Amino acid sequence: MNLPANIEVHPKAYFYGARDLARFRSRAPVALKLGRGSSIDGTCLDVGPNGRIVIGEFTYVSASCIVCDTTIEIGDNVLIAWNAVLIDNYGTHGDRRAAPIKIATGAWIGFEACILPGVTVGEGAVVSARSVVTKDVPPYSVVFGNPARIVKKLTPPA
Amino acid sequence: MKLPDNFTLGEGATFQGYEDGYHPFMRFKTRHEAKVGARTAIDGAYFNLGEAAHLEIGDDCRIWEAFFIAEAGIKVGHRVTIGWRATIVDADFHPVDPAERLKDAVACSTDPGDEKRRPFDSRPITIEDDVWIGPLSTILKGVRIGKGARVEPGAVVISDVPPGARVLGNPARVV
Numbered sequence: 159m160n161l162p163a164n165i166e167v168h169p170k171a172y173f174y175g176a177r178d179l180a181r182f183r184s185r186a187p188v189a190l191k192l193g194r195g196s197s198i199d200g201t202c203l204d205v206g207p208n209g210r211i212v213i214g215e216f217t218y219v220s221a222s223c224i225v226c227d228t229t230i231e232i233g234d235n236v237l238i239a240w241n242a243v244l245i246d247n248y249g250t251h252g253d254r255r256a257a258p259i260k261i262a263t264g265a266w267i268g269f270e271a272c273i274l275p276g277v278t279v280g281e282g283a284v285v286s287a288r289s290v291v292t293k294d295v296p297p298y299s300v301v302f303g304n305p306a307r308i309v310k311k312l313t314p315p316a
Numbered sequence: 317m318k319l320p321d322n323f324t325l326g327e328g329a330t331f332q333g334y335e336d337g338y339h340p341f342m343r344f345k346t347r348h349e350a351k352v353g354a355r356t357a358i359d360g361a362y363f364n365l366g367e368a369a370h371l372e373i374g375d376d377c378r379i380w381e382a383f384f385i386a387e388a389g390i391k392v393g394h395r396v397t398i399g400w401r402a403t404i405v406d407a408d409f410h411p412v413d414p415a416e417r418l419k420d421a422v423a424c425s426t427d428p429g430d431e432k433r434r435p436f437d438s439r440p441i442t443i444e445d446d447v448w449i450g451p452l453s454t455i456l457k458g459v460r461i462g463k464g465a466r467v468e469p470g471a472v473v474i475s476d477v478p479p480g481a482r483v484l485g486n487p488a489r490v491v
Contacts, residue, residue, distance in 0.1 A: 170427040195427035216425040235421035237410055264418050266410060269403070270454070282414030287405070288454050288472045288486055298414055302474075304486040315415035 164189040172197040184209045193217070193234070206247075214263070227256050233263035239287070243272040262297065282312060320344055323363075326354035326375065334360050346371065353377065353394065366407075374445070388457075389440040396443055399451035399469065406457045407438030444479070 164187060167173050171192040181204040182189070189205060192198060193215040201219050205211065206227035213219070214234035222238055224230060225245040232238075238261075247256035257276030261267065265279045268287035279285060280297030290304040300310035317333040320341055325331055329352050333340040343364040344350075350365065352358065353375035360381035365371055370389030373379070379398045384390055387407040392398070410424075411417050411434045423431040439458030443449070447461050450469035461467065462479030471488040481490045 172426045195422065195425035197426055216422045216427070218421065218424050235418045237417070237421055237424070239409075264414055264421070266417060269405075282417070284412060287456065290486075300412070302487065303472075312412065312414050315418065 162189070165192075166190070167192045168194045168196070170194045172199070174198065175200040178203050181205070183207055186210045188212075226259075229258040230260075231258070232261045233265070233281075235264045236261050236266070238267045239269035239271075241270045242267045243270075245273070246275045248275065265295075282314060284312070320350075322346065322348065323350045323352075325352045326356065328355040329353065329357070331358045332360060338362050345369075369406075370440070380451075386441075387438040390443075391440065392443045393445035393447065393463070395445055396447045396449070398449045399453070401451055402449050402453045402455070404441060404443075404455045406441045408436045408457070410434075411436050 166188055171194060173192060178201055184205040185207050190211045192213050195216040196213050198219045200221040202223040204225045209226035210229045211224060211226055213232045216234055217232055217236040219238045220240045222242040227247040230244055230246055244259055246259045249255050255275045259273055260278040262279060262281040264282040267285045270287060271285045271289045273291045277291050277294060279295045282298045283295045284300040285291055285295060286302035289302050289306040291306045295301050298312040298314050299308050301307060302309045340362050345367050346365040346369045347367055348370050350371040352373045355375055356373055356377040358379045361379055362383045364385040366387040369386040371384060371386060373392040374394035376394055377392060377396045380400045382398045383403040385405040390404055390406060410420050416434045419431055420434040422428055423433045441455055442460045444461060444463040446464045449467045452469055453467050453471045455473045459473050459476060461477045464480045465477045466482045467473055468484040471483055472486040473483060473488045477483050483489060484491050
């Protein structure tokens with residue numbers, strides 16, 4: 159598969175699915191960066207002209223959907239399950255929200271969860287399946303529901 | 317479509333699989349017999365069953381495009397209706413503990429080195445007779461849905477549903 163020149167895939171990373179790029183229109187010098195050991199597997203990448211996606215090492219993005227007009231930063235060792243939605247902008251002229259999303263190292267996004275504009279998911283946090291995350295998730299916490307609420311605290315690694 | 321040898325249909329049961337999305341048996345790895353009862357109609361379904369997973373579907377059920385994802389087991393009673401794109405998942409697939417999860421992510425990656433997959437939590441799901449499960453709903457691990465209960469569309473069920481109850485929302489509550 160021929161990737162656009164502004165996509166940087168590490169030799170030990172994996173990118174699958176040409177269909178992913180049907181809505182990839184970014185003109186940023188580095189529009190998508192995929193680090194060592196990371197995979198993107200059949201994810202819809204709807205990236206606007208100035209959109210940038212940076213993905214760290216050993217991160218797994220399964221068949222999900224990333225809608226990006228600003229910047230979406232995904233750290234190392236992040237797990238993103240199937241049909242998760244990361245959307246950093248929505249709305250029309252008068253009522254538009256666009257703000258970068260950050261998923262920190264070791265976070266885990268459950269299947270069909272939705273991360274809305276401006277949200278930061280903290281280190282090691284868990285977003286449970288089908289949650290809708292409207293505000294920041296503190297590090298090492300578990301959130302669940304629509305809208306997502308904190309249900310549990312985890313022990314940070316020693 | 318050719319069914320796996322250990323996937324058995326009861327008398328008068330029908331199975332319709334579609335291959336345009338996921339192949340229904342792409343991740344059908346169970347060593348056990350997966351049984352579908354008599355006169356049950358499955359119109360589109362996706363089975364992601366781990367090696368030790370049990371699956372049993374009763375008689376006279378109607379199932380449309382449901383996702384059965386199991387490591388422990390899923391048991392569906394008789395006369396159960398499962399709506400379009402309902403997802404029934406009995407496992408976490410990754411450890412919840414942050415330190416273990418960091419290592420599991422490396423083990424899952426394309427450059428795992430010596431890291432091995434870590435154990436995760438899974439608990440079987442039981443759906444009793446005459447239950448109605450709405451479209452786009454989700455049933456999570458360890459849940460028992462009581463006889464005659466009704467899971468409304470889009471509900472996310474994380475705890476047991478009493479017999480005859482109606483549950484709604486994310487997380488699902490009895491109404």
